Amino acid sequence: MLEVAAPEPLPVPQARAGDPAAWETLFRRYQMPLYVYVFELTHDEQASLDLVQESFIAAVKHVGSLREDGKFGSWLFGIAHQKCLQRWRKRGGWEILFDEIPESPGETGDGPDELLIRRERETEFMNLLNQLPLPHRSVLLLHFVEDFSIEEIARITETQPGTVKSRLHYAKKSLRQILEAKNENAA
Amino acid sequence: MKTPRDLLFEQHQDAKSKLDAISSEVVARSREEQHDAIPKLRISGLSNFALLLWRELILPSRRVWAGLAAAWVLILAVNFALRDPALAGKAKVSAPVMMSFQEQQKLLNELLVDRSLPDDVDRPKSFLPRPRSERIVVVMT
Numbered sequence: 001m002l003e004v005a006a007p008e009p010l011p012v013p014q015a016r017a018g019d020p021a022a023w024e025t026l027f028r029r030y031q032m033p034l035y036v037y038v039f040e041l042t043h044d045e046q047a048s049l050d051l052v053q054e055s056f057i058a059a060v061k062h063v064g065s066l067r068e069d070g071k072f073g074s075w076l077f078g079i080a081h082q083k084c085l086q087r088w089r090k091r092g093g094w095e096i097l098f099d100e101i102p103e104s105p106g107e108t109g110d111g112p113d114e115l116l117i118r119r120e121r122e123t124e125f126m127n128l129l130n131q132l133p134l135p136h137r138s139v140l141l142l143h144f145v146e147d148f149s150i151e152e153i154a155r156i157t158e159t160q161p162g163t164v165k166s167r168l169h170y171a172k173k174s175l176r177q178i179l180e181a182k183n184e185n186a187a
Numbered sequence: 188m189k190t191p192r193d194l195l196f197e198q199h200q201d202a203k204s205k206l207d208a209i210s211s212e213v214v215a216r217s218r219e220e221q222h223d224a225i226p227k228l229r230i231s232g233l234s235n236f237a238l239l240l241w242r243e244l245i246l247p248s249r250r251v252w253a254g255l256a257a258a259w260v261l262i263l264a265v266n267f268a269l270r271d272p273a274l275a276g277k278a279k280v281s282a283p284v285m286m287s288f289q290e291q292q293k294l295l296n297e298l299l300v301d302r303s304l305p306d307d308v309d310r311p312k313s314f315l316p317r318p319r320s321e322r323i324v325v326v327m328t
């Protein structure tokens with residue numbers, strides 16, 4: 001029987017105690033997922049790099065407010081999400097984009113790896129992802145990038161778990177529909 | 188075939204070096220801040236304590252403290268105003284003057300003691316008793 005090695009625990013207690021090496025490990029672990037998430041929301045490279053940096057600085061400053069060490073990832077994404085919101089609010093566009101989407105109830109039993117993308121469809125997938133409304137894209141990215149649970153995504157985006165569930169369902173359904181439509185057109 | 192995660196990460200591989208630099212910079216900055224913070228804490232321990240007292244004790248009830256201070260100022264002012272001016276003057280006498288005054292007082296006391304005594308009391312007698320035979324009777328004529 002194949003044994004899967006347990007993931008190494010993150011050095012959150014050491015980071016909390018002010019160990020720079022622990023912070024380095026945590027940043028290296030989350031820098032890319034965080035950047036991908038922020039970039040796919042903003043589509044601005046420099047802004048995304050700034051937001052990642054600001055999130056890291058805020059994490060070092062406010063690590064005392066982190067209640068559970070095991071939730072470090074979702075806590076850090078929550079900081080980055082708030083930073084994105086602040087940036088968008090300054091420009092006055094976020095509220096409209098985030099609030100006008102009708103929610104539809106549904107089940108989301110699929111894991112993030114359930115959707116596999118063939119090489120020739122990669123560019124299409126990225127384009128389709130960008131066509132999704134922002135709240136749905138946000139939820140889907142969190143699901144894809146870090147496989148966060150519904151509750152964790154709800155905490156990051158400060159929404160109800162039911163809302164996250166329906167957004168995720170809607171996002172996946174939309175992606176499938178668009179992909180299927182493309183396939184039909186191609187056939 | 189790739190998972191969405193793999194695809195997304197692959198799309199942003201170019202940013203890796205920049206992200207590494209950002210991570211290192213934030214860590215270095217936090218390290219510097221830690222080093223700066225320790226001596227500052229030691230040096231300004233007292234001022235921090237004073238600041239803490241100010242922030243925790245004085246500032247929240249500043250009106251009460253101001254009222255108490257005003258009451259004390261009033262009490263002191265009234266106290267000074269009602270003070271006996273003669274006593275206040277005495278308090279200003281310097282030490283040498285005080286000494287000479289005490290000496291004068293002492294001399295005066297001695298003189299007064301001498302005057303107050305009657306002439307025949309405790310005064311040494313000027314003659315010695317003699318035998319009867321040696322007595323000379325002086326007849327005044």
